[in-house]
Amino acid sequence: MCAKNQLSLIIQSFRLISWWDMQEIGLANFQAVMNFLCTIQYKCQTKKPAGDPDAARWMGQSPKFNEQETDDLRIEFQLIATRLEVLGLRTAAKVVDHYVRDLTPLQDKSGAVVLKKTQVASEVLARTHEILRAIHAESETVLFLSIPREDVEWYRAPFTDWEAMLARWLELKGNIEECSKCVALERYGAAVFHVLLVAEFGVIKVSELFEVEGDRPGWGAVDRLHRITLKPHKDRTAVEVANFDLLSKLVPLMQAIKTSWRHKLDHVDNQIVWLDTDFSPKVAKEIISAVQGFMRILAKELPEPSAAVESGAD
Numbered sequence: 001m002c003a004k005n006q007l008s009l010i011i012q013s014f015r016l017i018s019w020w021d022m023q024e025i026g027l028a029n030f031q032a033v034m035n036f037l038c039t040i041q042y043k044c045q046t047k048k049p050a051g052d053p054d055a056a057r058w059m060g061q062s063p064k065f066n067e068q069e070t071d072d073l074r075i076e077f078q079l080i081a082t083r084l085e086v087l088g089l090r091t092a093a094k095v096v097d098h099y100v101r102d103l104t105p106l107q108d109k110s111g112a113v114v115l116k117k118t119q120v121a122s123e124v125l126a127r128t129h130e131i132l133r134a135i136h137a138e139s140e141t142v143l144f145l146s147i148p149r150e151d152v153e154w155y156r157a158p159f160t161d162w163e164a165m166l167a168r169w170l171e172l173k174g175n176i177e178e179c180s181k182c183v184a185l186e187r188y189g190a191a192v193f194h195v196l197l198v199a200e201f202g203v204i205k206v207s208e209l210f211e212v213e214g215d216r217p218g219w220g221a222v223d224r225l226h227r228i229t230l231k232p233h234k235d236r237t238a239v240e241v242a243n244f245d246l247l248s249k250l251v252p253l254m255q256a257i258k259t260s261w262r263h264k265l266d267h268v269d270n271q272i273v274w275l276d277t278d279f280s281p282k283v284a285k286e287i288i289s290a291v292q293g294f295m296r297i298l299a300k301e302l303p304e305p306s307a308a309v310e311s312g313a314d
Contacts, residue, residue: 029083033135036080037128040073044125065124067116073124074103074117084135088142092134099127147184155184161292164299165198172198172295179288188284199257199291202298206250209302210239222254246301253294260287 047063065073077100084093106115147155158180165172175194182191200218207213207221210228214221228240229251236244260283279287 029087033080033083033087036076036083037132040076041125041128043073044121044128047121063121065119065121067118070103070117070119071105073119074100077103080131089135089138091138092131095134096131099131145185151184151186154180162295165292165295168299169201172201175201183281183284183288186281188279188281191284192279192287195288195291196257199254199294202291202295203254205298205302206247206254209243210247211237219258222251222258225254226251243303246297250294250297253290253297257287257290257294260290 043065044063047065049061049063077096081093081096081100084090084096103117103119105113105117108114153160158177159166159173160180162172162176166176175197179191179194179198182188182194203219203221204213204217206225207217210225212221212224212228214224225247228236229244229248231240233241240247
């Protein structure tokens with residue numbers, strides 16, 4: 001993978017990428033940075049003072065890199081900074097960039113070089129240790145989350161099996177997407193919360209059809225809908241008569257959904273109150289599946305209120 005493509009993956013935050021992408025972004029570039037630093041450290045550690053070694057030792061001379069060697073070091077540090085930028089370690093890259101400027105020859109206004117730099121080997125070695133500390137410190141702040149293979153599609157295709165519902169009620173998109181992605185991220189309590197909002201939307205639509213939504217539309221309407229199924233035929237309204245078979249099919253589904261989270265949540269003043277958000281993956285996915293089945297029937301069979309009234313009148 002070319003450096004441009006690698007950098008584009010880093011820039012696009014919160015994007016799902018594969019294990020292979022991670023290796024191409026990280027492994028080759030990180031290894032290159034470490035190789036460059038190790039090579040520079042080796043040069044520093046093996047650098048000898050110019051001239052006679054005994055005389056240099058007697059005079060206390062420190063090994064130094066000449067102008068050309070310093071220029072070569074500058075190029076190597078520039079490559080390190082580029083690799084760190086691709087890795088997303090921008091703070092560490094800035095540390096290296098600052099040092100690159102220290103190694104850059106001075107120029108006059110015309111651009112002509114007026115002073116080439118030289119560097120003491122021990123100072124260069126100290127800079128490599130500083131860069132390594134910066135890399136280590138910043139690396140600890142960058143986290144990656146691995147999604148199990150069996151849950152990848154929950155994140156990658158969050159609307160799978162919800163197409164019919166979204167075709168009719170696009171306003172469900174946000175909660176459906178959050179539900180699916182929470183499953184992928186193993187946030188099962190949050191996934192159930194969002195899917196129950198989808199189910200509650202369905203309950204409200206059914207209660208509106210049968211005109212039992214009450215002052216606080218929501219789960220409280222399930223009991224009122226159930227009572228309709230217990231009415232004698234002669235006491236039913238036109239809408240109830242026309243849609244009785246559908247209601248008889250929906251009420252058990254709504255009751256099953258309510259039962260599935262009853263031990264985790266309570267219902268006060270028609271509002272969901274959380275008692276325990278520790279849902280297992282199995283339970284969460286069962287609830288989601290139940291809601292999908294319920295909402296799929298609604299999307300296909302629930303008439304609009306106007307149509308239901310006309311049908312009942314006939």
